[in-house]
Amino acid sequence: MNLHQCPQNKSEWDTASQRLQCVDPNSYHCLRTEDGGETEQCLGKVWIQEKMCPEYNSKVGKIDVFSCHLSVGCPTEIYWSNEVYKYPICNRKPSLATTTISSSTRNHDANEQFPTYVYYIIISVALVLLILLCVGICIYRNRKKRGQTSRESEKSNFERSTPDSVPLTAHEHQHSSNHQTAINLKKTESLVKPDSNPHSNQHISDVEDLEKNGVLIFISDDKIGIGKKMKLIEESGKFGESRYISPLVQWEQEEDASLYLIRQPIEDMLSFLEEAPSKMNEMFKASTDVPKTYFVLYFSENQWQKYQIRLLQYDFFKKATTRFMRS
Incomplete structure (x- = not known):
């Protein structure tokens, strides 16, 4: 109108x-x-x-x-x-x-x-969120990279370290007092030396020691000789069905097996330390329960020398019969 x-x-x-x-x-x-x-x-x-x-x-x-x-x-x-x-x-x-x-x-x-300023606000908020997302991704990647570098460095240090330079974990301190640790360190040398009485070795066989303690450790650089000993134990017929496993952390109790032969117990120390507390408790319990589960382990001289202090913090290794054999 x-x-x-x-x-x-x-x-x-x-x-x-x-x-x-x-x-x-x-x-x-x-x-x-x-x-x-x-x-x-x-x-x-x-x-x-x-x-x-x-x-x-x-x-x-x-x-x-x-x-x-x-x-x-x-x-x-x-x-x-x-x-x-x-x-x-x-x-x-x-x-x-x-x-x-x-x-x-x-x-x-x-x-x-809508007023134009509403669109400006929306665009500004979107830009801020995009920037924050980019910053978050950068921080995550940097932390991940530093973590990988730290793990690789720690692994390298473990490989180069000697027994005296290997630190104990908090879990290991919980299960052993300072006094007991000192006693174990003093006894270490005697544990890895050959038996002083050669006549006793003639009467105490590997089979009898394994039957008695449930855990037998061979320390030697003679792989062929240790392989034969493991085979003799396996064929003795006293320990039931056997299984070969490697490394030690891969062990799981099987219903039809009662003898486990472990040729390379520690493949990587970092992996071992992550699972050691629970795994060692399970294996110690299995070696003392009735019916008993039996374990035979083989270490090279260098590997045992490097890791023995750590290993002897666990009851599983404390109770073992240790055989030091020169090649």
């Missing part, structure tokens, strides 16, 4: 709105047209940016916007198109007020319109 002049304040606007009786989601609008006239229409309201004015495009029946260039009276903030009465200058004729700069239409419903 064309008219001479749009309402100039809220009171006049409300009166005109009641007269036109627009139905939701449309609202009463009184806008300047592209030809300089003014018209009343029921339209969906849209957001209008500051320094911009709404204009009715009669050709497509939609709201366009144009720029307000005057120094006084132009919109200074974002507002709804049905509140244009706040800025009477927007409904002046084009020659008196402004120059139209847009002929594009607004096709979105009013509830879908």
